[in-house]
Structure formats: C-alpha cells, structure tokens
Amino acid sequence: xxxxxxxxxxxxxxxxxxxxxxVSRVINDRPDVAPxxxxxxxxxxxxxxxxxxxxxxxxxxxxxxxxGVVTAGLKYVGxxxxxxxxxxxxxxxxxxxxxxxxxxxxxxxxKPRLQSLLARHVDGIVWAVxxxxxxxxxxxxxxxxxxxxxxxLTMEPRPGISTVAIxxxxxxxLATRHLLDQGRRRIGHISGPLDWWESRQRKQSWQDxxxxxxxxxxxxxxxxxxxxxxxxxxxxxxxxxxxxxxDALFVANDQMALSVLQSCHRRGIRxxxxxxxxxxxxxxxxxxxxxxxxxxxxxxxxxxxxxxxEVVNQIEAAHRDEKITPQNILLTPELLxxxxxxxx
Amino acid sequence: xxxxxxxxxxxxxxxxxxxxxxVSRVINDRPDVAPxxxxxxxxxxxxxxxxxxxxxxxxxxxxxxxxGVVTAGLKYVGxxxxxxxxxxxxxxxxxxxxxxxxxxxxxxxxKPRLQSLLARHVDGIVWAVxxxxxxxxxxxxxxxxxxxxxxxLTMEPRPGISTVAIxxxxxxxLATRHLLDQGRRRIGHISGPLDWWESRQRKQSWQDxxxxxxxxxxxxxxxxxxxxxxxxxxxxxxxxxxxxxxDALFVANDQMALSVLQSCHRRGIRxxxxxxxxxxxxxxxxxxxxxxxxxxxxxxxxxxxxxxxEVVNQIEAAHRDEKITPQNILLTPELLxxxxxxxx
DNA sequence: CTGAAAGCGCTAACAC
DNA sequence: GTGTTAGCGCTTTCAG
Numbered sequence: 001x002x003x004x005x006x007x008x009x010x011x012x013x014x015x016x017x018x019x020x021x022x023v024s025r026v027i028n029d030r031p032d033v034a035p036x037x038x039x040x041x042x043x044x045x046x047x048x049x050x051x052x053x054x055x056x057x058x059x060x061x062x063x064x065x066x067x068g069v070v071t072a073g074l075k076y077v078g079x080x081x082x083x084x085x086x087x088x089x090x091x092x093x094x095x096x097x098x099x100x101x102x103x104x105x106x107x108x109x110x111k112p113r114l115q116s117l118l119a120r121h122v123d124g125i126v127w128a129v130x131x132x133x134x135x136x137x138x139x140x141x142x143x144x145x146x147x148x149x150x151x152x153l154t155m156e157p158r159p160g161i162s163t164v165a166i167x168x169x170x171x172x173x174l175a176t177r178h179l180l181d182q183g184r185r186r187i188g189h190i191s192g193p194l195d196w197w198e199s200r201q202r203k204q205s206w207q208d209x210x211x212x213x214x215x216x217x218x219x220x221x222x223x224x225x226x227x228x229x230x231x232x233x234x235x236x237x238x239x240x241x242x243x244x245x246x247d248a249l250f251v252a253n254d255q256m257a258l259s260v261l262q263s264c265h266r267r268g269i270r271x272x273x274x275x276x277x278x279x280x281x282x283x284x285x286x287x288x289x290x291x292x293x294x295x296x297x298x299x300x301x302x303x304x305x306x307x308x309x310e311v312v313n314q315i316e317a318a319h320r321d322e323k324i325t326p327q328n329i330l331l332t333p334e335l336l337x338x339x340x341x342x343x344x
Numbered sequence: 345x346x347x348x349x350x351x352x353x354x355x356x357x358x359x360x361x362x363x364x365x366x367v368s369r370v371i372n373d374r375p376d377v378a379p380x381x382x383x384x385x386x387x388x389x390x391x392x393x394x395x396x397x398x399x400x401x402x403x404x405x406x407x408x409x410x411x412g413v414v415t416a417g418l419k420y421v422g423x424x425x426x427x428x429x430x431x432x433x434x435x436x437x438x439x440x441x442x443x444x445x446x447x448x449x450x451x452x453x454x455k456p457r458l459q460s461l462l463a464r465h466v467d468g469i470v471w472a473v474x475x476x477x478x479x480x481x482x483x484x485x486x487x488x489x490x491x492x493x494x495x496x497l498t499m500e501p502r503p504g505i506s507t508v509a510i511x512x513x514x515x516x517x518l519a520t521r522h523l524l525d526q527g528r529r530r531i532g533h534i535s536g537p538l539d540w541w542e543s544r545q546r547k548q549s550w551q552d553x554x555x556x557x558x559x560x561x562x563x564x565x566x567x568x569x570x571x572x573x574x575x576x577x578x579x580x581x582x583x584x585x586x587x588x589x590x591d592a593l594f595v596a597n598d599q600m601a602l603s604v605l606q607s608c609h610r611r612g613i614r615x616x617x618x619x620x621x622x623x624x625x626x627x628x629x630x631x632x633x634x635x636x637x638x639x640x641x642x643x644x645x646x647x648x649x650x651x652x653x654e655v656v657n658q659i660e661a662a663h664r665d666e667k668i669t670p671q672n673i674l675l676t677p678e679l680l681x682x683x684x685x686x687x688x
Numbered sequence: 689c690t691g692a693a694a695g696c697g698c699t700a701a702c703a704c
Numbered sequence: 705g706t707g708t709t710a711g712c713g714c715t716t717t718c719a720g
Contacts (some may be wrong), residue, residue: 006462006491008697019707024699032705049489054463055403056697066464069443075433075645080424087418087445096464099413099443115406119398119705120410120440145393147350187385248453259632266634285490288573288603290610290634301419363691368715376689387717400713404696 007048016044021311027052032243054096054144058121063319067095067311068117068125070110071104077254077282078300082128082153085304088267095314096123105132106195114146123148124311129222130154131197149314152306156197157328162314164307164329169197171296171333172205174249178294178335180213182342184248184276187215189222190235190260192252202252202280204269232256235261248276248341253284254295261289276341280333287338292339298333306331353391360388371396398440400464407663411655412441412461412469415455416446421598421626422644425447426472426497427650437656442466449476450539458490467492468655472648474498475541493658495651500541501672506658508651510672511622512542515640515677516549519594519622522638522679524557526686528592528620531567532606534579536596543568546596546624565590569600576600580607592620592685598627598639605633618662620685624677631682638685650675 009027013020018041025033026041044050044088058064067090073079083099090097098120099311100113109131117125127150129135136155143150151162179187189206192199207217220242223235232255239246251257257279259270269275271291279286281295304331317324353371357364360386366382369377370385377385378417388394402408411434417650427443434441444457451473461469473479480499487494493504522645523531533550536543540672551561564586567628568577576599584588595601599621605615615635623630625639650673 009699010697020698021700021708022706025706028699034705037705051459051463053403053465053697054460055408055465056712057699058712059397059399059403059714060695060699063713065394066442074428077421077424080418080421080427083416083427084445087443088447091445096460097443098410099431099441101428101435103432113396116398117442119395121397121399229629233632254607255629255632258629262632262634262636285573285602288577288599288606292606299487317470341558354713364714365691365716366689369690372715378689381689397713400696401715402696403698403713405714406696601706 006053007050009050009052012041012050014046015048016041017166023208024300026053031164062121063201064121064123065095066098066120066122068098068100068120068122068268069111069128070100070102070117070125071128072105072107074101079128079130081282081300082304082307085301085306086126086308087126087304088301089305089308093308095123095308105130106135108135110135110138111142113135114142118147124315125150126153126307126311127151128153128307131156132170132193133195145279149311149318151311151314153307155302157330160326162310163301163309164324164327165331166198166298166303167330167332168201168299169205169208171280172202172250173209173242174333174335175280175296176206176209178337178341179248179250179276179278180209180247182272184274185215186241186243186244186245187221187248187250188243190225190232190239190249190256191222192224192256193226194224199252202250206250209213225252226257229255230257232290233259233263236260240267246275249278251277251279253280254286257293258289259274261293271340274344278341281336282283289340291339294338295336295337296333299331303331314328350397351394351395353394355594355678356385356388356392356394359392360385401555406465408465408467410442410464410466411652412442412444412464413472414444414446414457414461414469415472415561416451416474417448418445423472423474424581425626425644426648426651428470429645429650429653430470431648432645433652437652439467439652439656446473450476450479452479452482454479454482455486456485467511468659469494470497470651470655471495471499472497472651475500476537477539478664493655493662495655495658497651498542501674503672506654506668506670506672508647508654508671509675510542510642510644510647511674511676513549513552514674515642516546516594517553517626518677518679519640520550520553522681523592523594523622524553526592526616526620529559530587530589531565531592531594532582532583532587532590532640534569534570534576534593534595534600535566536600538568543596546594550594550646569596571597571599573603575600577603577607580604584611593622595621595623598630599625600651602633602635605637615684616687620687622685625680630680633684635684636682638682639680640677641670643675647675653688 191203225231225235278294288291535547569575569579630637658688
C-alpha cells in the first residue's frame, strides 16, 4: 500500500487502460464489468494503493456518511461514556463522526456550530449536550431550517422532536422507594443544579415518591449542589443543620456523594446505620468505595448507541423518501443494592 | 437564516447578478471587489442563508482544515480528558475533528482506520491511543506512506516521530521520593499492566528511586494489576502476603487505589500511620476521598492541547514547504501532598 | 474590478 | 460491457 501519493481514479483508469467509469464500477462493486477487466483494474488499484476520495463522493452523491456529533463536558465521565456509545454505533453502521465540543453546557450561540457541521455536509446530527437552562431555546427557531435529521440526547421529551434520555424520574423513584423499604422515613436529597433538566427530574421523583408514601417534604430536606465534590460537601453540611433527624440521603451524582462519604467518616456518622446513602452513579466503581455504595445505575453507553441508531434510521428513511415519526426514547436505569443503604 | 435548502454559490451569483467568481471573492474576503458589489452580494448571502460548502473547498484546495483523531477507551477518564483538550485546541486553531475510536487499546489492524480518515482528506492525524503491547508495530511499516503529519500521544519518545507524553518516570520519582521523605523504607507498588508503556515507566521509576536510595527491590514488593478496581483489590491482598512489613504503597492509577482504600478500611489498616499511600491520579477528586489522597497529578487536557498544536504546526509548515523536525514533548506531572501519605 | 474557462475526484445518465 | 458527457460546489488562472 502506498498512501503517499493519493492516486486518483483517473490514474487508475489510465494505468489499466480503461475509462474512469469502469474503475468506478469496480470500486463500487457494480455487476456490469467483465471478470478479466475487473481483475486487471483491481490489480492496478492494489498496486497504486488507490483509495477513493470520500470527499468527492460526498459532493456528487449529496451524502457523506458522516454524522455531526455535538457534545460538551468531555472531561466528565458521563458525556464521554455516551460518546463512546456514539462512536461504537456509528462505526457499526458505517458512519464517520465529526465531533464538536461546546465550551460549556449552556453555550447559547449554537448557530455557528450547526453551520460548521452542515458546511461539511453531515447527513445527520446528534445533539449530545444535556438540557440545561435555556440551551434548547434555539430549537424552535432554528431546527426547522436544518436540512438533516437531528436527535437530541438528555432532553425533555417533546412531540415532533426525536429525543433519547435516561428516565431520571424512574431512577429517582427506585432510589427513594428503596430507602423507604429500608424503613427510612427522613430521607434527604442533594440535587444537581436545578437549571439542569436531569436534576429537576431526580429531585421531583424523590419528592413525588415521598409524598406518595404520605411523607411531607419541605425545603429544609434538600439542598442544591452543582455536581462537584466540593458542592456536595457544602450541601451536606447545610443539610445536617436543617434536617437533623435525617436517616437517609439520595445524592444526585457520584462526585457530590464522594465528599458526603468523606464528611460522614470525618464526623463519625455511620453508614448505613446512622445514614443510608444511595446515589446516581457515573463511575461504575461504586462497589469499591467504603462502604460499597448502593446506586442507581444508568447506561450512558447505551444512550449513545440508541441515539445514533435513531438518527441513522431517520437518515435512511429520508433517503427513501419516507417519513419517520420522531421518537421519544427513555431508558430505564437500574437499582443496585450494596452496603451503603442496607443494615445487615 | 434558511439552512433548509442549501444555497449554492451559483444561486447567489445569479440572484446578485454577478459571476460566481465575484461571490467567491466576497466570501473569501478578497480585496478586489467594488464596495457596492460586495454589499449587494453580502445582502443576498444573508437572505439566502448561504454557507459555502467546506467539502467543495477541501476538494479544490486540497486542504480540509480537518484533523483525524484516533482514540480508544473513551469510557475511561484519561482518554476523554485528553480528547477534551484536543477538541478545545482544534477549535481554537480552526480545525474540525473527525473522530475514530478503536474498539480496544491494542487494536492492531489500523490500516482501515487510517484509510477512512485519509479518504476524507484529513490534513493531519492525532494518534491518541496509548502505547500498549505491539500496537505501534505498524508505525515503521506504514507511517512513511501516510501523506499527512501524524503526532502520537503517550508513546515512548523516538527520533523522527512526533510524540507527546506525560513524563511517567518523573512522576513516579516524585511519588517514591515523597514516600522516602516521609521516612518510609518499605515501599510497595501496584503497577498497571506491563504491556503498557506507561505502566513500565511508572514501575521503573519506583524501582530506580528505591535503588538510588540504597533500597533493594524484589518481586515480592510489587504486583501487576490491570488498572481495574477489582485487580487492585487482588493485587493488594497479594502484596500484604508477600511484603508483610510494607509501610507505604505507590499505586499506578486511581481505580486500583480505590479498592486498596476499601481493603485498608475493611482490614483496619490505618492510612497513613500503618500505610502511606500515593497514586497516579485521573479523577481529580482525590481531595474528597477518605482520607484525602496524595497524588501525582498529570494534566491530560494539556496533553491533548499540545498534541494538536504540534500536528497543526507540522501541517502549516508542510504547507509552506518547510521541514519541521519532529518533536518529542514530555509533560511533567506534579506532586500533590494530602493526608494519605503524611502523618500529622 | 469582473468574468470565462478549467478542473479538484468522483458518479449519474446515457450512448454505443 | 464499456465509454462519453455533464456536473456536484467551489477556486484558480488568466483575460479583459
């Protein structure tokens, strides 16, 4: 193989003594080529290390087999797990991935990002940025003008738009119910930042589940964190003040829970005897914390896979001139019971 | 803006009553256009929401302003941190990122990956896969045939090839010396899998530093893990058997250290009194573990940034027909002292 | 200052 | 079976 001088179809044609069209037929596995001709051309292709230009093909076929993927916060575990799923499925379905990372979750000026992807003729777009604050406000204005299918990750389901998300509410119900099942009644919550849709869902589920169990919730029972470990520490300290009899705690993510653990050890609060703890997990190593942590486990890899599948479905459908109804897909997380929530 | 029907330069030209050439001059900010003409064309461009096709440009300019990035293991924190740096710097320098994730770190059949990127006319390639086993064996065979600059991340420096890596040896020296400074003499090590270059470096530095201090090292003083938490647990248990008097431990990554912590708590081993612990950190939340953990901190974001900078340097140089000597860049990690290694 | 012609690498549509 | 023509959307070259 010689990749060095990118051979062109013309060179191959000339070397094989045929027209470019015939070469084209060979590289596209078309039937109408005489066996010997095909063989001769294939030989030249191999010798020259000829590789068709995907660019030129995209231009003429008006199809690039490339997905635009917009993400944010790759330094965090969640988004990169999802991206992992995205690349895996894209590869499987034969699509390349053009990656764009937003500088912040709540980046608002997204038009240029969209344009940059569209300028490169992506066939579809995966919007893998969680719904935060107003960062979906553009959808109504602009989405209709985007000429390719767009599927949104981690966004509140709405009709007419394809979304794929973890069912955070269901997860929170699992968590809270589990704590209730352990006989806990004074269950606190450290939420994520409430401008995140996911945070609101988790908090709401906690509240709903307690209410359904006849337990009243008020603002002294929960504190808003910002996902970070240090915010978890602060939130926990506050909660100990405002909710003294608290006997269980549902923490909205792993990083905040990490510092809660540390605080408990430092203060001599025993887990789970004094305080049962459960969290929404990103790390997947919860079993190795001390004590081993009960978690709500959500499969972010799968999330990415499903999203790509959805967008490719839509691309293929559009290509066949079919209409596909946008789907709102929800993945249910699972409850993993370990030592932090159950007194043995 | 109407992205819906992708307007072409021809349509703009027609609508403005000029030739496509003049439109081209406007969108490329060339000087030779009469102010009124420019204005008129610009107006049409805005109305039509015209966006030049990067694809067509790439084709004719033989330059795509796109970087091919090959990564692996995005579900782990390290690689995605690095990717975060890569996308940030690529964006800053005006390059798009075509992402390719290998299914495993030691994927060997990389030719198709390379071809897929080259078919899309990437201007340069960032090989962001750590050196593991034989996964660099292709370099000598194939690299010369790749028509664009390639920069390798986390690879043993070698002349003639551009590499960017963390100085794992320096990091391990920092860690081990720190433990020696604390008066520890019986310092064990849990290494990563030794087919990883990084693991070997970390282990070697531990061994070198102890030897330099006149302390002999033998095979009962260290165990090989595989980066995972569960392997850390096993390794630690083994080490307690083979190295009973061990008073300090250098763990090659965070996940393995996590389970070491758990084991210590379970066995009643006091940290740092009985065992001083330090690790190579990925998580950056080490301060919130119990106890707060001393770490060797390496900046993987910066690693990604530097790599992109290097590859873009080479692209630009090649474009000016200059030769650039491949660089071997090493980033030095830093020692962060917290509670797990120092008796107060 | 502006336009016409040629062509980047490929394929669709048609002819033979 | 195979070749010819045209053109995807743009820029380069050169003429005016």
